[in-house]
Every structure is written in structure tokens, then in C-alpha cells.
Amino acid sequence: MNTKTDLITEAWTLIEKSIVYYQGRPVGTVAALEAGSDALNYDQCFIRDFVSSAMAFLMKGEPEIVRNFLIETLHLQSHEPQMDSFKPGPGLMPASFKVVVKDGEECLTADFGEQAIARVPPVDSCLWWTILLRAYVKATGDIALAHQSEFQQGIKLILEMCLAHRFAMYPTMLVPDGAFMIDRRMGVYEHPLEIQVLFYAALRAARELLLPHDDNISCSNSVTQRLAPLTYHLREYYWIDLNRLNEIYRFKGDEFGKEVANIFNIYPGSIPD
Numbered sequence: 001m002n003t004k005t006d007l008i009t010e011a012w013t014l015i016e017k018s019i020v021y022y023q024g025r026p027v028g029t030v031a032a033l034e035a036g037s038d039a040l041n042y043d044q045c046f047i048r049d050f051v052s053s054a055m056a057f058l059m060k061g062e063p064e065i066v067r068n069f070l071i072e073t074l075h076l077q078s079h080e081p082q083m084d085s086f087k088p089g090p091g092l093m094p095a096s097f098k099v100v101v102k103d104g105e106e107c108l109t110a111d112f113g114e115q116a117i118a119r120v121p122p123v124d125s126c127l128w129w130t131i132l133l134r135a136y137v138k139a140t141g142d143i144a145l146a147h148q149s150e151f152q153q154g155i156k157l158i159l160e161m162c163l164a165h166r167f168a169m170y171p172t173m174l175v176p177d178g179a180f181m182i183d184r185r186m187g188v189y190e191h192p193l194e195i196q197v198l199f200y201a202a203l204r205a206a207r208e209l210l211l212p213h214d215d216n217i218s219c220s221n222s223v224t225q226r227l228a229p230l231t232y233h234l235r236e237y238y239w240i241d242l243n244r245l246n247e248i249y250r251f252k253g254d255e256f257g258k259e260v261a262n263i264f265n266i267y268p269g270s271i272p273d
Contacts, residue, residue: 054136069132070129077093
């Protein structure tokens with residue numbers, strides 16, 4: 001049976017084999033090794049998948065690949081004026097990217113959900129990117145990278161996209177994915193918990209990384225104003241124990257008014273056994 005040292009050595013061997021190189025520099029790791037001709041997009045570097053590899057590289061004292069990744073993905077960030085005609089809106093980070101050769105030159109091509117199931121845009125990519133940028137700065141002390149004007153603009157675009165006013169009354173972030181264990185809306189339908197956790201962490205990271213310039217004050221204030229109600233909302237409505245679940249099972253549907261127990265009009269029968 002392999003020892004712990006053997007497993008770590010094997011893991012690093014696999015990670016090093018998965019490294020993606022662009023113009024001679026390491027810029028990420030592929031989602032899967034030896035995927036074959038049916039790889040689809042798993043032969044690309046996914047932002048969310050690379051974060052775990054990035055943390056390993058930072059802990060090992062090899063931050064170059066993480067720095068390169070942050071720079072190149074920032075260059076891929078969308079700057080389109082609006083989400084229209086199947087084009088990504090400003091601030092959106094790609095789900096993944098791939099190195100391709102065109103006319104004898106290497107270039108990076110990004111996937112903004114065109115190859116995803118149901119063509120869903122990568123909601124979490126920009127959140128993971130912001131969190132990873134802070135992790136890189138903390139691990140290396142290279143705050144100068146985050147303070148570069150391009151990075152400051154990238155952070156602001158992400159915040160402007162995530163904090164945009166929408167037809168919703170909750171501090172959580174609405175996303176185009178209704179994946180959650182309870183079918184009937186409970187303030188979490190299209191507001192899945194994992195996205196809200198990333199949203200909270202990304203807001204904290206962005207506020208820390210933004211320079212205290214006049215141009216950033218409005219953005220920083222918006223972040224601060226969002227964090228308190230977001231924290232309350234998640235603690236009050238997302239953390240459910242058995243007592244709370246038993247209360248939900250006794251809810252009546254289609255109530256209205258201020259003093260109602262079933263605030264989000266949950267149908268208890270939709271809760272899986």
C-alpha cells in the first residue's frame with residue numbers, strides 16, 4: 001500500500017502532467033488527463049477546477065503558474081456592453097480556456113458556456129477568480145499585481161455585474177441555475193447556497209483588494225452595504241436544523257400579509273424524503 005509520501009509524489013506527478021503552457025509559460029491545468037477523443041471540453045483549463053491546483057502550487061511555493069493564470073484569464077474577461085445576442089456581459093469570466101494554434105501562432109480561446117449543459121453561463125468563475133487573486137496576494141505578498149489598473153478594473157467589472165439591480169428583493173445573487181434540493185421557492189431557488197457562499201467570499205476579497213481611490217468608493221460602499229444583509233439572510237433562511245424542517249412541514253401555502261410563517265410560500269410536499 002502506498003505511503004503518504006508516495007501518494008503526494010504521485011499527485012504532484014499528475015498535476016505536473018496536466019499543466020497547460022501558453023507561449024512557453026505555465027498558465028493552468030487541464031480538467032482531465034488522457035480524456036481521449038471524447039474529451040469534449042475537459043481538455044481545457046476550467047477556472048473553478050484550477051483553483052484547487054492553484055492552492056497546491058501556492059502552498060508548495062510555486063506561485064508563477066497562479067500569477068500567469070490570473071493575468072491571462074483577466075485578458076479573457078468580457079468587456080461587452082451588455083448581455084445580448086448570446087454574448088457575455090461585462091465582468092463575466094469564462095468557464096474555461098484552451099490553447100490553440102492559428103496561422104502558426106498560439107492563442108487562447110475562451111468558453112463562456114457555449115459548450116455547457118443548457119448553455120448556462122459560468123456564474124462562479126468570476127467569484128473564484130477574485131478569491132484566488134486574494135489567496136495569491138496573501139501567499140506571495142505581491143499586492144502590486146492586484147493594484148495594477150487592469151486588475152482594479154477587472155474587480156470593479158465583476159462587482160458591477162454581481163451587484164447589479166435585478167427584479168429581486170433578496171441580498172443573495174440570482175443566477176440562471178435553479179439547482180437546489182427544494183423545488184418550491186424558498187428564497188434559494190435560483191439562489192443556490194454554493195453560489196451565495198462564493199459571492200460572500202468574493203465580496204470580502206474584492207473589498208480588501210480595491211484601492212481606496214475616489215473611483216472605487218462607490219463600489220466599496222456597495223459591497224459593505226450588501227455584506228450585512230447577505231450574512232443575515234443566509235444564516236436565517238439557509239441553515240436549517242430538524243426543528244426548523246419540522247416547522248416547514250407544517251406550513252400552509254399561499255399565505256399573504258406581514259405576519260405569516262411561510263414567508264417564501266414553500267410547498268412542503270416538494271421537499272424530498
